[in-house]
Amino acid sequence: MKSVKEKRPAGQKQYYRRKKVCKFCVERIDSINYKDVKLLSQFVPERAKIMPRRISGVCSQHQRLLNDAIKKARNIALLPFSTE
Amino acid sequence: MRNYEIMFIVNPMTPEEEIDKINGQLESIITSGGGKIDKLEKMGKRRLAYEVDKQREGYYVLFAIGANGDIIKECERRLRVIDAVIKYITVRVDEEVRRSEKIRAFRQKRAARRGGKPGAAQTQHSEEAMQ
Numbered sequence: 001m002k003s004v005k006e007k008r009p010a011g012q013k014q015y016y017r018r019k020k021v022c023k024f025c026v027e028r029i030d031s032i033n034y035k036d037v038k039l040l041s042q043f044v045p046e047r048a049k050i051m052p053r054r055i056s057g058v059c060s061q062h063q064r065l066l067n068d069a070i071k072k073a074r075n076i077a078l079l080p081f082s083t084e
Numbered sequence: 085m086r087n088y089e090i091m092f093i094v095n096p097m098t099p100e101e102e103i104d105k106i107n108g109q110l111e112s113i114i115t116s117g118g119g120k121i122d123k124l125e126k127m128g129k130r131r132l133a134y135e136v137d138k139q140r141e142g143y144y145v146l147f148a149i150g151a152n153g154d155i156i157k158e159c160e161r162r163l164r165v166i167d168a169v170i171k172y173i174t175v176r177v178d179e180e181v182r183r184s185e186k187i188r189a190f191r192q193k194r195a196a197r198r199g200g201k202p203g204a205a206q207t208q209h210s211e212e213a214m215q
Contacts, residue, residue, distance in 0.1 A: 072175060
């Protein structure tokens with residue numbers, strides 16, 4: 001009984017977490033354009049911060065491109081820097 | 085010669101003719117400097133994501149051009165001078181385009197290679213099944 005407990009420490013529940021996949025890899029989007037507000041706004045939650053990779057599941061290459069695109073879009077007022 | 089995109093926002097109060105005049109000025113700068121205009125798009129009025137010059141709206145114009153640094157410099161200087169233009173950005177696009185083309189070519193090559201192999205594997209399987 002005790003050995004089972006040790007194998008499964010408290011807080012580690014046994015449920016199946018779906019593996020996150022990179023949206024851009026799956027949909028074969030290789031260039032992320034700064035003008036595509038509809039696409040970019042999916043990765044900019046309410047506070048207008050860029051969504052971290054650990055939440056969105058975007059791969060590092062695409063996250064880098066996404067970062068650049070979002071920052072360009074912010075410069076030309078397509079996306080906000082922050083919200084009140 | 086490199087490919088650039090110049091996007092700028094004009095004050096929404098400015099009349100249409102004024103915007104056309106600005107576009108004409110930029111066009112003449114680009115063509116006289118030896119550049120070429122691939123696309124001129126008036127994207128129209130849009131809501132700005134944040135306030136710029138006390139404006140909540142702006143008239144977006146997009147130029148896609150092939151030019152060199154001197155032309156870009158002159159265009160930016162001109163945009164800065166014109167009062168109606170409240171914001172502008174210049175983005176170099178040729179590297180991006182080249183990169184995505186490379187990826188696409190690579191993907192096609194791989195797809196072609198893969199397209200050959202699974203077929204062969206399948207025939208082998210069916211042969212085994214037959215035996």
